[in-house]
Amino acid sequence: MFKGILVHKDEAGYRATLQDIDETQLGDGDVTVRVEWSTLNYKDGLAITGKSPVVRRFPLVPGIDFAGTVTHSSHAAWKPGDKVILNGWGVGESHHGGLAQTARVSGDWLVALPAAFSTRQAMAIGTAGYTAMLCVLALEKHGIRPADGEILVTGANGGVGGVAIALLAGLGYSVVASTGRLAESDYLQSLGAARVIDRAELSAPGKPLGKERWAGVVDAVGSHTLANACATTKYRGAVTACGLAGGMDFPASVAPFILRAITLYGIDSVMAPLPLRQQAWQRLARDLDIAKLETITREIGLADAIAVGTELLSGTVRGRVVVDMQRGYS
Ligand SMILES: NC(=O)c1ccc[n+]([C@@H]2O[C@H](COP(=O)([O-])OP(=O)(O)OC[C@H]3O[C@@H](n4cnc5c(N)ncnc54)[C@H](OP(=O)(O)O)[C@@H]3O)[C@@H](O)[C@H]2O)c1
Incomplete structure (x- = not known):
């Protein structure tokens, strides 16, 4: 079992809850990742609140991106211990996403974490x-x-x-x-x-x-x-x-x-082809001033993600919000 947010839509209405999730609920994918950091994007605010129909199956873990460490892999490109980033591909919309401590995805969707970044910095970028x-x-x-x-x-x-x-x-x-x-x-x-x-x-x-x-x-x-x-x-x-x-x-x-x-x-980030993603992350590693990134970034724990995701849509949040997925749980 691990902690994560699930978005439900049933007779009790549309709601996001922080709860225990079983690995058997994670669905398809040839790579399992221990999620260290996730983040709140505008789209995650929409998914958490239900303000727009971003989530296309229920119940679903929201979170369109994450960074973490591979724990299991049957994909040729990845092995346990690899540090990876995921952005988009319908994750957090139609496939379980990054706002849970474990994610299972296709290895074709992952990008290697550039050496210049920690998993936290990658999600500060997000x-x-x-x-x-x-x-x-x-x-x-x-x-x-x-x-x-x-x-x-x-x-x-x-x-x-x-x-x-x-x-x-x-x-x-x-x-x-x-x-x-x-x-x-x-x-x-x-x-x-x-x-x-x-x-x-x-x-x-x-x-x-x-x-x-x-x-x-x-x-x-x-x-x-x-x-x-x-x-x-x-x-x-x-x-x-x-x-x-x-x-x-x-x-x-x-x-x-x-x-x-x-x-x-x-400009679409969700279905962008892998070579373009790799180029973008390499250029971020080369061109982004990490000190400036830190001034943009606010850090929260998973327990705060539902409240801050709601706040995000009010247009009052400045810069980027990173979510420490293990805070309070490890
Ligand atoms: N195409 C893609 O693949 C892709 C990927 C990521 C994000 N996006 C989209 O890009 C947009 C920005 O994402 P984000 O993560 O930067 O969101 P964000 O952090 O919530 O920032 C949005 C900013 O837009 C401004 N804004 C908010 N409401 C507004 C309004 N009614 N009229 C004019 N300006 C308004 C605010 O800036 P000020 O307070 O400075 O005015 C706000 O900080 C979102 O629509 C998101 O869905 C698209």
Whole structure:
């Protein structure tokens, strides 16, 4: 038996409970992992609260990512003692996830923990930080260089936003952080933001085209913010869309695409192919300032995960939340 969160939906309603789980409940997979650290992403908040239909079978262990040590493996790539990371692949949605002390998954889904990171640091980055890296890789592949101009990061106080700012600033880009929490400006500047703007500048319905401001954009917000980001991106610039914290709609016009030749990249972390994941984690190991990562990170125990997962959706949590899966139990 081990401790974990289970999300139930039955005649008693939708609820998440911290409880004992038996290994026989874990389901399919050729690798078993002792989960050392997990994390709370926006999607985990949705799964824990049931605010959006993220969980697709019940009961289910939520948690879209984890880092830990392999305890059993019949997969050729992994052996007991290997340190591994998992992000996405439907884990925490349709397959039992990371918010339990043991996980069983397909070995094809795992990435080796880079030597630069502890399992705690990997989860401080988590799916949010790995997604931020996917956005940066897309901007680089587009050919955007620091000399091309400012990069806008929206949802700046969130997990994706914080890691994106630290990464981009470390790579020499001039970053403009858009936030609803201007009181956190000092924190955003300590991560490397050159300027901080009020998200209200971007969140209201805007014109099809505005003044050309950004060489590139990392957008975690969607809706009017994404439409306005596209409308104010410079000629031949690029926008990466990875989130919907402000809404799933995209009330835009084609003007930025056909008159300014901007490119909109969709960023998905869940089903990203293994080589891209490996590249993203290697680049995080090379480019992310660990000291900055620590300032983004708040640590909790598994016993607090349900309450903090609920808090996450209120938009008041700053940066990343790591969950010590063994605290109080070992
Ligand atoms: N595509 C993928 O594979 C992928 C992977 C990871 C995450 N995501 C998505 O990316 C988004 C951000 O994830 P996260 O982990 O960074 O979440 P998070 O830590 O909860 O941060 C979201 C941030 O968005 C801003 N925000 C919240 N509500 C808003 C609203 N109504 N209007 C405008 N801004 C709002 C807030 O920043 P400020 O207070 O600074 O304004 C908040 O801190 C989520 O939608 C998540 O689902 C997608």
